[in-house]
Ligand code: AHG
Ligand code: MN
């Protein structure tokens with residue numbers, strides 16, 4: 001049996017110039033995850049269910065657990081010397097002091113994903129994404145440090161609090177999954193080098209929004225429901241409503257998760273920087289694909305030059321930008337891209 005800590009240290013030896021800082025940072029995330037896991041497991045007993053009456057930066061109701069999870073991770077990361085600042089649904093926090101001025105990394109995160117599921121005992125998750133700072137060492141970082149394309153990620157991962165708790169991460173050398181053993185208080189290696197199965201049979205989308213979906217998506221849903229022996233259709237429809245849990249199932253079984261733009265929300269619901277990008281990094285590392293329908297998620301520049309030059313644009317707001325997301329088994333993502341492209345040709 002190999003613990004997450006042992007595994008990360010072993011991997012570090014593969015990089016001769018590694019300083020151990022990323023290892024320390026991942027271990028802070030591991031600690032935060034254990035704290036969140038402990039309280040989620042007692043959610044019905046502690047007074048942590050439901051909304052806390054606060055509205056977050058994007059006008060969404062914050063749940064008590066959103067706040068709790070954010071605080072737990074913030075405390076674990078701030079205590080270290082490796083992190084210059086963090087950003088999440090709750091906003092950007094630039095850490096103060098000399099330690100932060102010299103810290104190499106920044107962390108973006110969705111501390112509690114799927115928060116509406118927590119009150120009904122359905123799987124939720126935590127998503128994290130790690131980048132090198134872009135501001136020179138020795139200076140305080142700025143909001144722009146958090147607005148990097150996903151391709152620049154150093155590491156990304158998630159914790160899924162499900163029937164068991166698992167931590168899944170990548171540093172660009174494959175995707176590895178660890179299952180939490182509560183009796184040991186350790187995450188233990190359970191799936192090394194996870195890859196999507198070649199052919200997936202699951203599609204995950206909130207079909208309640210069907211009427212407002214673009215034509216290409218409606219056609220893909222029809223395609224999933226048709227009978228075809230060669231591709232194993234009809235596919236099964238599975239939707240939990242927690243991106244982490246839906247992604248995790250599709251990663252292990254083969255499938256596609258979709259949150260398209262709709263007539264009312266052209267950019268969809270999911271946040272590019274702390275939901276789409278980390279999941280896209282994991283998907284690509286597992287042999288899958290993630291796009292917004294036409295572009296690879298990891299290639300999207302959240303702060304292109306034309307926005308940098310526009311003084312009316314507040315970089316703090318760009319943190320919460322949204323993107324449509326099609327993520328999962330490569331052949332399934334390519335099929336939906338093909339139908340999106342064909343349907344847009346038909347319009348003109
Ligand atoms: P969060 O709880 O962090 O706001 O994220 C919820 C997200 C995502 O996890 C999930 O897949 C999606 O919202 C579900 O949205 P719908 O209820 O619109 O399907
Ligand atoms: Mn989320």
Ligand code: MN
Nearest residue numbers: 110112113114
């Ligand atoms: Mn959240």
